[in-house]
Amino acid sequence: MNDLPAQAGRKPVYALPSGSCDAHCHVFGPGAVFPYAPNRRYTPDDAPKEALAALHARLGIERAVIVQASCHGTDNSAMLDAIAWRPDRYRGVAIVDGSFGDGAFRDLDDGGVRGVRFNFVRHLGGAPDMAVFDRVIDRIKGTGWHVVLHLDGTDIVPLAGMIRRLAVPFVIDHMGRIDTALGTEQPAFQTLLELARQENCWVKVSGSERISRFPFDAAVPFARALVEVSPERTLWGSDFPHPNLEGEVDEADLVDLVPRFAIDAASQKRLLVDNPARLYGFAA
Incomplete structure (x- = not known):
């Protein structure tokens, strides 16, 4: 967990281009207002919308995609409240289940949600109910979600067949949580690169702090390869406030990796501004 106050820490050396988007971040609580799910696998420290805004002010980020985290379960209220606070600048990704009907999806869409998230990660409970997964995929076909x-x-190689067949756009979080110690030629990463070449695949070059140790050098060749293979469908995010991560992270260090991922100004603007604007419908 990140113990640094969001407004603390240094400013990045790298100056983000105007309109930059943090395409993967979270709000947690406050628990007294937005309670955490009773069956949660972890209980985070509160990180409300004001903390997220303070972080982005320090980093120079103007837009954000708030991703519902599993500790809030399918109660997307904290995320929706944050989007309503800054509706022109924030979008969301929800967690849903089989109980969500047309009205619930309509309310989420009206609230700025543009996607749904499913966890397959073992420490967060493992694969979802695939019957529910399939029903949700069918429901969002043709909606732009x-x-x-x-x-x-x-799990990238075992799940690759299912992923390839998805009939909606899909986004893979955190570079697939690749084991960087196995190198870029490992089958899992080569499969991820193959997926990234698909027209409906997007990948977040986020989570460097999850797949490498400070100063996160080990993540660089993986992120750069993804940006080179799919320059128009890669996204960057801070993952604030870094749930389930031991030790502190200054997000300025993550921002300063960007020019090592995308090596020229045009590719940096695509990664940070153009790509998220296109996927999430931010104004030009």
Whole structure:
């Protein structure tokens, strides 16, 4: 868990381009207003919308995609409240289940949600009910929404067939949580690169702090390869406030990785501004 106050820490050396988007961040609580799910696998420290805004003010970020985290379960209220606070600048990704009907999806869409997220990660409970997964995928076909897949690196190859067949746009979180110690030629990463070449696949070059140690050098060749293979369908995010992560992270260090991922100004603007604007419908 990140113990740094969001407004603390240094400013990045790298100056983000105007309109930059944090395409993967969270709000937690406050628990007294937005209670955590009773069956949650972890209980985070509160990180409300004001903390997220303070972080973005320090980093120079103007837009954000708030991803519902599993500790709030299918109660998307904290995320929706944050979007309503800054509706022109925030979008959301929800967690849903089989109980969500047309009205619930309509309310989420009206609230700025543009996708649904499913966790396959073992420490968060493992694979979802695939019958529910399939029903949700069928429901969002043709709506302009996408599905976000949170995977363990070891599951990329076994799940690749299912992922390839998805009939909606899909986004893979955190570079697939690849084991960087196994190198870029490992089957899991080569499979991820193959998926990234699909026209409906997007990948977040986020989570460097999850797949490498400070100063996160080990993440660089993986992120750069993804940006090079899919320059128009890669996204960057801070993952604030870094749930289930031991030790502190200064998000300025993550921002300063960007020019090592995308090596020229045009590719940096695509990664940070153009790509998220296109996927999430931010104004030009």
